[in-house]
Amino acid sequence: MARKDEATMEHKSGCLFCGKELLYLEKAEDLQCLFCKGLFSTQAKCIDNHFVCDTCHALSANDLIERFTIDSCSKDPVAMALTLMKSPSLKMHGPEHHFLVPAVLLSAFYNTMADSGEKEAKIRQARKRAENVLGGFCGFYGDCGAAVGTGIFVSVMTNATPLSRKEWRLSNLMTAKSLYTIANAGGPRCCKRNSMLAIEEALSFVKDHFGVEIDSTIRNRKCQFYPLNKECIKGECRFYPESSLQPEKNTN
Ligand SMILES: [Zn+2]
Ligand SMILES: [Zn+2]
Numbered sequence: 001m002a003r004k005d006e007a008t009m010e011h012k013s014g015c016l017f018c019g020k021e022l023l024y025l026e027k028a029e030d031l032q033c034l035f036c037k038g039l040f041s042t043q044a045k046c047i048d049n050h051f052v053c054d055t056c057h058a059l060s061a062n063d064l065i066e067r068f069t070i071d072s073c074s075k076d077p078v079a080m081a082l083t084l085m086k087s088p089s090l091k092m093h094g095p096e097h098h099f100l101v102p103a104v105l106l107s108a109f110y111n112t113m114a115d116s117g118e119k120e121a122k123i124r125q126a127r128k129r130a131e132n133v134l135g136g137f138c139g140f141y142g143d144c145g146a147a148v149g150t151g152i153f154v155s156v157m158t159n160a161t162p163l164s165r166k167e168w169r170l171s172n173l174m175t176a177k178s179l180y181t182i183a184n185a186g187g188p189r190c191c192k193r194n195s196m197l198a199i200e201e202a203l204s205f206v207k208d209h210f211g212v213e214i215d216s217t218i219r220n221r222k223c224q225f226y227p228l229n230k231e232c233i234k235g236e237c238r239f240y241p242e243s244s245l246q247p248e249k250n251t252n
Contacts, residue, residue, distance in 0.1 A: 029041070062130075081195060
């Protein structure tokens with residue numbers, strides 16, 4: 001288990017974001033919180049300049065996801081997901097990933113469309129729905145919550161209801177596509193792998209069905225979280241650092 005990877009994991013000490021050493025400053029500096037973007041006077045910062053304010057540090061996973069994705073101007077859902085995944089509030093596995101997926105997708109979608117008017121309400125709506133998708137849904141119900149998250153994304157974005165026609169089709173088709181890819185990657189569950197696969201599927205879906213190109217500048221999607229996952233399938237997962245597996249199809 002490489003030391004370098006461990007350092008980015010759930011840290012008991014050091015930087016809350018990356019786990020590296022903290023510097024204690026003689027004079028306070030104004031630093032921007034990585035999550036809420038607020039400016040705070042602090043005498044402690046990470047050697048890589050990361051800073052997380054006390055409020056963000058104390059938020060629950062879903063509160064942090066909601067706040068971060070509502071405030072973010074990012075058009076990159078993969079970058080947003082990775083930043084949030086590094087927060088100590090998000091565990092290696094957990095139902096917070098069911099909200100993470102639609103939250104970063106909705107944020108990136110509305111930021112790309114330069115239409116932030118609806119973004120906040122849509123993200124809050126997605127949270128209400130995602131919170132009904134309980135932990136262990138993948139194995140117990142045969143419907144991975146990250147896949148359901150992409151269905152929630154399309155449903156919220158298109159205002160689908162059980163009575164809609166086109167929107168109903170698209171929402172269910174979105175879940176089907178990401179679930180198919182997630183299922184083919186095989187078990188056991190990994191909330192990081194499945195969230196990443198779900199987000200990638202959603203990006204091609206939005207391009208194909210809505211003509212909206214949302215891309216990620218993060219080309220290297222090698223997993224930073226595997227040392228925390230005792231069920232990691234390692235070389236059989238395409239995100240594992242030494243894996244030779246390739247994406248099943250072009251994901252833009
Ligand atoms: Zn750091
Ligand atoms: Zn903050």
